[in-house]
Amino acid sequence: MAALITHSPILIIAIPLFAAFLTLPIGMASKKARNALVIVSLAFVAFLVFALARDISINGIHVYTLGATSPDLTIPTGVMVPVRIILEVDGMSILMAIIWSIVALAAAIFSLSHIASETGQNRFYTLLLLMVTGGFGMMFTGDLFNLFVFLEITSISGAALIAFRTRSADTQEGGFKYIVVSAIASLMVLFAIGLLYGQYNLLNIGALAQVIQYTTSDMIALALLIIAFTIKAGMVPLHLWLPDAYSVAPASITGMLLITSHTCMYAAFRVCFTLYGGMLDTPVVGWIIIAFGLLSMFVGVTMALRQKDVMRFMSYHAISQLGYMWVGIGVGLAVLGNAELVGIGGYGRDAMSGGIFHILNDAMYMPLLFFIGGALFQCTGTRDLTKMGGLAHKLKWTTMLFIIGTLCISGIPPLNGFSSKILIYESVYQFHPILAITGIIVSILILASFAKAFHSAFMGAELPGYKAVKEVPRSMIIAMVILAAGIVFITLFPSLIVDWTIHPAADALIDPEGAYITAVTGAIP
């Protein structure tokens, strides 16, 4: 078991990668064997992620050097800097990995029935597993170039999966838009990496953080990195592509794409907090992050209110939810220079914890709502809410799960959406009251928009056109119940979750002692 834990960072990336390539030959022989391979590999990866999380909670940051005689040998003998590929997993990256492992497993289970009538399923699962690989890679990598490589893997597989249903033109358009946007964001990341590498001859985040000077080139690199990850996360006003792409993908993939948005957000915060860290003009960058967050919250929800396509409706809500996280973490960044405010009990740390807690909560209820959107599409053959009605008579499980998702996203107590929102409201209020007030208004609008969607799709008399509608297949319900179970668990034990995962994640980003840096480079001179 100890060896398994030691090698778990690379195993978590390598297992879905190998499974991706095995899926094609096995799928040609047996569909059931292929499905079993996908589910078992993702379940084993989830087990490894939880085992690694436990290890990190006991022993701290886990560093893994590829190709070294020992995984913790970050700097080879006779060399002054880390030159090998290094994976570095701290409290923040393992939280993202926990989220990714749960959602990927639920998405794969959901896909079993959701894409059962589609052709090219072997390729679908290959791409899904490649996307999982890319996501874990982005979370675990300790160097900038591999961050770019894994971003590319995630983007290319994501674009292919969006365009998976080749029979309709809008999927091809969505896939095209996603790949163009991703390519632009990736090039911006690559250019920023070039600027940093040209000055410092380093790619490792920890090693770079130790020597970075915040020169003019560094400022331009920072702008490029922030904007690239903001584009990929889908923050307003760079969100325009997101509803076009997310709404046409298979629902299971939309749930996963949302987590890739979270992952890009994680990458942006890793750059701001760890790479630039103490050199950063934190109030300015913090306010930039807050501005993106506020815009996303308000524009996202007001755009969602007027949507008639159920998946576009969910997509705009996804943008709105991202705003809460950016506001919370942005406040933490803005006060990063004040040790008291980002220390234990400080509102900066609590705002960050609220933002990070909201990432976890959003990762449970938003994919659930996307899955429900997919279930409605599967049952009715349309994404148009104006054509739906009275579906609660037929879709009892889906209706119940929609109610749970609606109450969560609207921040209705005691559900988990409330616990993270209250933490954000109460802490960001101390920074600036307008942030909390905007958050509360947006929450009211979210509830209003979901009440409208619920009434339109589920309430009313049974419509003649939907008399033959049946509840979605069992695997889709199981996938949705997995996420709902996550919601119930977080609802019942918020303090346990905050103490075990959220505060360590916030502390890992704040990192006043530079543990992320010293884990690679040794003691700071």
Place this chain on the structure above:
Amino acid sequence: MTSIPEFGYAFWNPIVLIIVFIVVMIVVYFFRRRGQEKYKKDTDQTQIFLCGEEVPEAEQRHIRVGNIYWGFFETLKEYYKQVLRPHTGIINDYVLWFVAVTAIIAIILLIAGIAK
């Protein structure tokens, strides 16, 4: 108690709220039980009463998503006009936004960096 968040601002407990929810559900169930049980099924007693008017078909009486919050959208007409303007669906326009926002952020960071 792992269920009680200790964020340092205010006390709230999800277990208490769940108990309150269960109590409310019991009260709702009690009132529902008090309703009339003896009625004749498949007669006019189970039909919708609309002051003697003819009841429209299910499809016609269902309020669709486009008919809800009309007043809200009418009030915010100007806001929506502005917000919808960049949502052209054309990727070239999206890229223009990326370039413009990148330039703005880079200028802000450079000015702030130089001032620091």
